[in-house]
Amino acid sequence: MQYLVAYIATAVVFLGIDYVWLAHVSRGFYAERLGHLLMEKPNMAAAAGFYAIYVVGIVIFAVAPALRTGSLSTALIYGGLFGFFAYATYDMTNFATLKDWPPSVVMVDVLWGTVLTGVSACLGTYLTRLAIS
Numbered sequence: 001m002q003y004l005v006a007y008i009a010t011a012v013v014f015l016g017i018d019y020v021w022l023a024h025v026s027r028g029f030y031a032e033r034l035g036h037l038l039m040e041k042p043n044m045a046a047a048a049g050f051y052a053i054y055v056v057g058i059v060i061f062a063v064a065p066a067l068r069t070g071s072l073s074t075a076l077i078y079g080g081l082f083g084f085f086a087y088a089t090y091d092m093t094n095f096a097t098l099k100d101w102p103p104s105v106v107m108v109d110v111l112w113g114t115v116l117t118g119v120s121a122c123l124g125t126y127l128t129r130l131a132i133s
Contacts, residue, residue, distance in 0.1 A: 005131050006063045010124030011055045017116055026108070033102045057082060062121035067128060075125040076118045083117025084110065 022030075031038065061082045066075035090113075091106040 002067065002128065002132055003059060003064065006059050006067065006124060006128040007055060009127035009131065010058050010063055010120055011051070013123045013127070014055055014058065014116065014120040015051060017120065021112065021116070026112070029108065030105070033105050036100070054086070057086070058117060058121050058124065062117070063125050063128065066121065066125040072122050072125055075121040079121025080114050080118030082121070083113040083115070086117070087113025
């Protein structure tokens with residue numbers, strides 16, 4: 001039950017923060033640099049699949065260890081590292097294989113993935129501890 005609560009809490013935090021980032025904060029940044037590659041409407045099924053799988057990774061690699069140790073800093077650090085490696089893999093692969101993949105997108109996206117995942121793991125851990133105590 002603890003891991004289901006952790007999954008839901010982490011998913012709500014991750015989706016909420018990422019929605020604000022994608023829909024409001026960085027919309028112009030990505031459109032300016034990747035507009036020629038973007039679809040008119042995102043493939044929501046693929047996006048849902050990413051979010052569902054990615055949050056499992058956050059719980060396994062950051063939230064669960066933090067719940068075991070009782071340390072929010074564990075969640076923040078492990079979450080940040082998980083985000084860094086996952087987003088760097090995506091962006092560096094695109095940079096290596098796609099024409100016109102901007103270095104600025106690599107830097108911003110990897111930084112965003114690191115911060116977003118670390119914060120989501122930390123808040124997901126905090127909310128899980130609140131809910132199960």
